[in-house]
Amino acid sequence: MRKIIHVDMDCFYAAVEMRDNPALKSVPLAIGGSRERRGVISTCNYEARKFGVRSAMSTHKAQQLCPNLVLLPGRMGLYKAVSQQIRAIFERYSQLIEPLSLDEAYLDVTDSPHFKGSASLIAEAIRADIRRELNLTASAGVAPNKFLAKIASEENKPDGLFVLTPAAVPDFVKTLSLRKIPGVGPATDARLSALGLKTCLDIQNCDRQWFEMQFGKFGKVLYERAFGIDEREISVSRERKSVGVETTLPEDLETLSAVRGVAETLLPELKRRLGDRAIGKVGVKLKFSDFTQTTMEHVSAELDTELFEVLLASAYQRGQSRGVRLVGLFVGLSAPNQSQQLKLPFSTAN
Numbered sequence: 309m310r311k312i313i314h315v316d317m318d319c320f321y322a323a324v325e326m327r328d329n330p331a332l333k334s335v336p337l338a339i340g341g342s343r344e345r346r347g348v349i350s351t352c353n354y355e356a357r358k359f360g361v362r363s364a365m366s367t368h369k370a371q372q373l374c375p376n377l378v379l380l381p382g383r384m385g386l387y388k389a390v391s392q393q394i395r396a397i398f399e400r401y402s403q404l405i406e407p408l409s410l411d412e413a414y415l416d417v418t419d420s421p422h423f424k425g426s427a428s429l430i431a432e433a434i435r436a437d438i439r440r441e442l443n444l445t446a447s448a449g450v451a452p453n454k455f456l457a458k459i460a461s462e463e464n465k466p467d468g469l470f471v472l473t474p475a476a477v478p479d480f481v482k483t484l485s486l487r488k489i490p491g492v493g494p495a496t497d498a499r500l501s502a503l504g505l506k507t508c509l510d511i512q513n514c515d516r517q518w519f520e521m522q523f524g525k526f527g528k529v530l531y532e533r534a535f536g537i538d539e540r541e542i543s544v545s546r547e548r549k550s551v552g553v554e555t556t557l558p559e560d561l562e563t564l565s566a567v568r569g570v571a572e573t574l575l576p577e578l579k580r581r582l583g584d585r586a587i588g589k590v591g592v593k594l595k596f597s598d599f600t601q602t603t604m605e606h607v608s609a610e611l612d613t614e615l616f617e618v619l620l621a622s623a624y625q626r627g628q629s630r631g632v633r634l635v636g637l638f639v640g641l642s643a644p645n646q647s648q649q650l651k652l653p654f655s656t657a658n
Contacts, residue, residue, distance in 0.1 A: 309474055311427035312542070313415040314449045314457035315434060317394070318466035320411035321387055322353040325380055327443050336374050339382040340367050341576040348577045350382060354466065364555055366573055384583055390442065397437045401430050406454075406542045412461075414454055416542040428471045435469065452477065455538035459488055481536040482509040489533050491526060493556030495597070495633040499523075508534040524599050551585070552593075552638030553578045560597045560631025564624045567594070570635045571620055578637050579611060586642040587611070592619040593636035596627045601634070611639070 317323065321339040326332045336356035341347020347367040359374035371377050391410040398405050404416035415434075423429035431448040438446045445467040449460025452474050463470035472480055485507060487497045503522070505511055511519060511534035520527035532538070553574050561567050571592070590612065591605030604619045616637060624632070 309418075309452050310416060311418045311420075311425075312451055312454055312457040313417055313427055313431045313434070314451075314454070314461040315398070315413055315415065315431070316447050316449075316458075316461045316465070317411035317438075318445045318447060319351050319353050320444075321351045321382055322356075323444050324383075324387060324390055326353060332378065335378050336361065336376060337378045337380070338367075338370060339380050340370070341381070341580070348573055350577065350580065352377075364577075382580070384580065390444070393442055394438060394446075397434060397441070400437070401434060404542045404544055406544060414457065414542055428469070431469055431471075435467075453536075453538035454540050454542070455490070455533055456480075456536055458490065459484070462488070477536040481534065482507065482512070484508045486511070486530075486534075489530065491529070493633070494558040495556065495560060496523075496526075496599075508536075526599055550638050550640050551578065551581050552636055553581060554593060554634055554636030554638075556595075556634045557632070560633050561635070562631055564621060567620055567624055567632050567635055568617060571616060571637060574635065574637050575611070575613070575616070578639070582611070582639060587639040588642035589640040590615055590619070591638045591640070592616060592623050593634070593638065594620075594623045594627065594632050595634035597631035597633055599633075600630075602626045605638075605640070609642070 322337050325337065325339070334355070336353065336359060338349050338352035338356050338361060340349040349361065349363055349365045349367060349370050351363050352361045356374055356377060361370045361374050361377065367379065387410055395405070395407070398413060398415055401422050402415045402417045402420050406414040408414070417427050417430050420430060423433065427450045431450050435446050435448055438444055447461050447465045447467060448469050449457045449463065449472070450469070451457040451460050451472040456472055456477065460470040460472045486492055486500050486505060492500070500506065505514070511531060516531055519531055523530060555570065555574060557570065561570065587609060588607065589605050590608045591603055593601060593603045595601040602623050604623045606615060606619060608615055
């Protein structure tokens, strides 16, 4: 039985800005691109969330919801430096670390000698170190696997800890809303609700073969998650090979023009996440109304807007008039010797 901790910093970018400028603590604050450039909110503080502002929301909509929103462009260099400090704290307690982003990570502490192997005490120590040394807060979840640890970290946000012991898992998942399971967006949730499925217990009572026929490949994963099962191990690889951004739509998109419109709102966030790293290819990802998905990519050393449009058009044609429920853009990071390789034609994957 593994002991997994999921640590998630509380509104990380905004928290760093509030730490460095205490005057921002009492105002609704967001980090993101400007409204004029069709920017997207990266994160926001809890004052802004009271107005309905959320990450991945367009800046235009965020400022409609909260006219007094203080918008900052962000300081990625600083956030990366603070993230490295957080990583150093993690490494005091485990070398099995899987970073998900600058502000969250999984830790496998199954064999950790600290605190006599108590994952709960290790999680508390990590949170205390972050607070004392960096003047920031983090929430943490402790559970037997990654899926449950991530959900547990949301239970007592902000600045909280939630421990889910193996014995408590069966009762916990029975009442768990399916909307909380990673990968279940608004469209999937609507399909589940239409079938009368709202909690994990509802899926537990379903015939597995029937359920997987309804939801395809994701059905297998979703069925296992409903029983609290997740066999994925911690991935400790530090070499990042790609950077991407995607969004699941509340309603399926029915036209290529609408798909391109969503992609345009994602591009500024992709540029922000990429920073000054060199790229070797660009790609797009579409997930259709029947939960099948396709990706298309092409070798490129720059973020070419016209190339993205071509790839989106080709990917959209594969949908054969099916609605689009997810739009994503990504880039493959360039390897040191990649510039010496020959250019390749369009590469596609279903």
